[in-house]
Amino acid sequence: MSDALSSRAAARPCRVVLLGGQGLLGGAFRRAWAEHPGFALREFTRAELNLTRPEQIEQALERVEFDVLVNAAAYTQVDDAEVQPDLALAVNARAPTILAGLCAARGARLVHFSTDYVFDGHQSRPYRESDAAAPLSAYGRSKWEGEQGVAAASPEHLILRLAWLFGPGRDAFPEWVLRQAVSHGEVRVVSDKTGSPTFSVDVPGWVEALLAPGRAAAEGPWPGLFHLVNGPACSWLEYAQGVLDAAAALGWPLRCRHPSPVALASLPGLTAERPRQSALDTSRFTQCTGLRPRPWREAMAEHLSRQGRAGA
Numbered sequence: 001m002s003d004a005l006s007s008r009a010a011a012r013p014c015r016v017v018l019l020g021g022q023g024l025l026g027g028a029f030r031r032a033w034a035e036h037p038g039f040a041l042r043e044f045t046r047a048e049l050n051l052t053r054p055e056q057i058e059q060a061l062e063r064v065e066f067d068v069l070v071n072a073a074a075y076t077q078v079d080d081a082e083v084q085p086d087l088a089l090a091v092n093a094r095a096p097t098i099l100a101g102l103c104a105a106r107g108a109r110l111v112h113f114s115t116d117y118v119f120d121g122h123q124s125r126p127y128r129e130s131d132a133a134a135p136l137s138a139y140g141r142s143k144w145e146g147e148q149g150v151a152a153a154s155p156e157h158l159i160l161r162l163a164w165l166f167g168p169g170r171d172a173f174p175e176w177v178l179r180q181a182v183s184h185g186e187v188r189v190v191s192d193k194t195g196s197p198t199f200s201v202d203v204p205g206w207v208e209a210l211l212a213p214g215r216a217a218a219e220g221p222w223p224g225l226f227h228l229v230n231g232p233a234c235s236w237l238e239y240a241q242g243v244l245d246a247a248a249a250l251g252w253p254l255r256c257r258h259p260s261p262v263a264l265a266s267l268p269g270l271t272a273e274r275p276r277q278s279a280l281d282t283s284r285f286t287q288c289t290g291l292r293p294r295p296w297r298e299a300m301a302e303h304l305s306r307q308g309r310a311g312a
């Protein structure tokens, strides 16, 4: 715990409302902060607070006192959003805008999450917060609209762009790679798409650092916007190789140790267009907090070792 936060903890824990606690990211916050002496966590499930119902948002929140609202809830089905753009907009844009207004009116801070899919992928280096968003998909557009709604309500709110999330609680890319490698002799993975894996377990600590009392929103035209990922950038193929290397070191019974490259264009079933290069630059977070996210390969080793050998 940071010094600043521990001194607040001595006075009163920070009262946090968590939305989306059953999801991959939200579960990481629930596990990290439920027993944390610096936080008093109050979770709302989708049944208690459905983001598609504005009146329910207001009714649920007016009954609780809180300092911070962590919105880890979102419509995250990238391909389905192409056929359900209104639902994606309701959950990812309209609801966060309402949440941001409610938080600003009550002097609370909203911690909202966004995505690398707000970018079009034409940038050759990792994206900075100052780079222009140009989403290619309905999902990306809904998240970008949500960012703008939150930013308009208050520069004190945090908008944190993540990418390629993995972690306990919900299967993601590493689990798919491992299933393929254990049961098949071949793992075919896209080699012409680059990004930044992010370990969900690391995110609450990064957010804690950004929320530390006395640490105001950063300077500049994007005060509350930060890119938060584990480095360095990699292709999906390199990501899969990192998963297999970590699993091999733990003695997993792999039938395939090296993935085979395929082109993104050859993948069936992808309705939404995805950026080919959407790695995120975390320098701004490091400048603001002094923290440097650890390499994703180190995080992957921890993730797999938590599961035990062969996920047992």
Ligand SMILES: NC(=O)c1ccc[n+]([C@@H]2O[C@H](COP(=O)([O-])OP(=O)(O)OC[C@H]3O[C@@H](n4cnc5c(N)ncnc54)[C@H](OP(=O)(O)O)[C@@H]3O)[C@@H](O)[C@H]2O)c1
Binding pocket: 019, 020, 021, 022, 023, 024, 025, 026, 045, 046, 049, 050, 051, 052, 072, 073, 074, 075, 076, 091, 113, 114, 115, 116, 143, 161, 162, 163, 164, 165, 166, 170
């Ligand atoms: N996953 C990634 O690779 C990735 C990459 C970049 C950014 N992000 C961002 O990170 C954040 C968290 O993503 P995630 O992968 O953890 O999501 P997730 O696992 O799909 O979880 C989403 C959560 O949102 C809740 N939710 C969905 N619709 C809702 C509604 N109408 N009302 C209330 N709650 C609702 C879900 O509730 P139920 O449990 O009831 O379904 C679930 O708890 C999102 O902002 C996402 O855009 C994710």
